[in-house]
Amino acid sequence: MLTINFLREHPAAVIERLKIKNFDATQIVAHVLDLDRRRRELQSEGDAIQAELNNLSREIGSMMKDGRKEEAEDAKKGIGKLKERQKQLSDAFDAASGEMQNEIIRLPNIPHPRVAPGKSAEDNVVVRGGGRIPELYPGAVPHWDLIKKYDIIDFELGIKITGAGFPVYKGKGAKLQRALINFFLDEGEKGGYREIEPPIVVNEDSGFGTGQLPDKEGQMYHVGIDNLYMIPTAEVPITNIYRDVILEAADLPIRNMGYTPCFRREAGSWGAHVRGLNRLHQFDKVEIVQIAHPERSYDSLEEMVNHVESLLKKLDLPYRIVRLCGGDMSFTSAMTYDFEVYSAAQQRWLEVSSTSNFESFQANRLKCRFREKGAKQTTLCHTLNGSALALPRIVASLLENNQTPEGIRIPEALIPYTGFELIS
RNA sequence: GGAGAAAUGGCAGAGUGGUCGAUUGCGGCGGUCUUGAAAACCGUUGUCCGGGCGACUGGACCGGGGGUUCGAAUCCCUCUUUCUCCGCCA
Incomplete structure (x- = not known):
């Protein structure tokens, strides 16, 4: 969510730069500024009336104390009218700020x-790549055939137990999952990330804080009876640790990571492209999260990109890094x-990882702020x-x-974790 | 799941209808003293939204929401959370 201050000060720049995301903000921005003006007028007037009421009450208080009963009754007379006006103003104020909020929320970062x-x-712009694309032997097949051949991942069984998109990992398949998770966590720890094991269902406030709600509730599994959402990514609980928190500048950047299963409804996105492990309703992922000083957040982004890249290098996979264009960005x-x-x-x-800087967009929803040492005012983090990394792909x-x-070779770096070198 | 108690500033903890944004202690910050530090003493210390170039100034916030009242941290309703006891249990 963009801040109202920024919108107020740079409306033209907002409109201009959102064009990169193919978003025409002209109308919304104009509407927001209008509502903002109205909201402030209403507040000023409402505050003045409240001040008057406060004064009157205080006077009545001292009259009662002194036993000047009639005077007090007299003073009460004008109050009804003031309160009526105040009610009108506050209703109008609530309407204007509510509408303003709803409008601002529609603006992308x-x-x-x-x-x-x-x-x-x-x-999208390919930034760089690495690894070597292998020449496969003539009998090579896609992974959905391999998993059957070696009986390591079972989709049919998942369908029986739960439904499509919930695979069952078996034997070396299961152990491979565990190996990758541990490998990613160990590497993350070396990179300075503190491991977090968060809840995998979250409340509405958390869903709002990281931006899943109110728009994308269709993407999440909802536990209706308790009004909780199953997390689509560990980003949600781990970032929400810092909801309503004021940090010290010296604490930044904060590096946390966590492994969780992730749940995505992926409504309407099934088809040939998403065969096998390409798209699932439940999958495992290690996520890295940073809370950074605004002046240094792009250093953090670079650090994170390098970290993810190092994982792919160690796994000896052919990879490329692309910087998303405006139209493809979230x-x-x-x-x-x-x-x-x-x-x-x-x-x-x-795609195995998406690594992003949200700048203050999430922080504004989260109210995640920091203070420079000795400073009085707070600033959004x-x-x-x-992802470091998502497992299925x-x-x-x-x-x-x-x-x-002969079978599937396990990359060198992973063997200490799997305890086997070959799936055969 | 049942019964009871509670929720106040970074923390502890007063405050049961009137000048309370809130006593006090601890912690934090600044100062005095000291070669330096500690102790002691003095001062200061929340968040948010408005107005003003500024000095400054209006308003809101005592778990969330609603209500009673001229006036609510204080009374009422409701939700959430925590604690104690009972039940169940990895």
Whole structure:
């Protein structure tokens, strides 16, 4: 959520820069500024009346104390009218601020100046890449065949127990999950991240804080009886640790990470593209989150990008890093890098991480602020997060790229975690 | 799940209808003293929204929401959370 102060001070710039996201903000901004003006007028008038009422009450108080009963009764006479007017004003104020809030919430985050314009993924900028795309042997097959062949992931069983998109990992398949999770967490710890094990259902306030609510409730599983949401990513609970918190500048940046299962309804997105592990309702992910000083948040972003890249290097996967263009970026992001690994049998790039700087967009919803040492006023923090990493597509590409006639080779770095070198 | 008690500033903890944004202690910050530090003493110390170039100034906030009243931290309703006891239990 953009701050009203920023909108008030730079309306033209907001409109201009949101064009990069293909968003025409002209009407909303005009409407917001209008409501803001109205809201302030109403508040001034309402405050004046409240001040008058407060004074009257105080006077009546001292009259009663002195036993001047009649005088007090006299003073009460004008109050009804004032209160009536006050009620009108406060209703109008509530309406104006509520509407203003609803309008502001519709504005996406402003992209960083370095974000390229563009309509879709085609316009994303490949920043760099690494690894080697393997030559597969003639009998090579996609991962959905491999998992059956070696009986390591079972979709049918998942359908029986739960439904489509809830795979059951078995034997070495299950152990591979655990190995990857531990590997990612250990690497994160080396990178300075504190491990968090958060709840995997959250309340409405948390959903609002990170921007899932009110817009994207269709994406989340909702536990109706308790009004809780199953998290689509650990970003939600881990970032919400800092909701309504005022930090010291010296504490920044704060680095946290957590492994959680993630739940996504993915309504209406099933089809040929999303076969096998490419898209699931439940999957495992290690997420890294930073709370940063606004002047240094892009250093944090770079640090996070380098961290994610190091994971892909260690897993020996062919990857590329793309900076998303305006049209492909999420509503809440100011700058996003996607990481893709090449899945050799499917012959496509699969997104395995999205690492973003949200600047103050989430922090404003969260009311996550910091104070410079000795300063009186608070400033919004910047929040960032990134997958490090999401498992299913890593597994898909790992299985496909490393298949041999003898079985699937486990990357060197992972062997200490799996305890086996080959899935056969 | 049942019964009872409670929720106040960073923390502890007063305050049961009238000048209370709130006594006090601790902590924090600044100062005096000291070569320096500690102790002692003095001062200061919340968040948010308005108005003003500014000095400054109006308003809101005592778990959330609603109500009674000229006036609510204080009374009433409701929700949430915590604690104690009972029940159940990884």
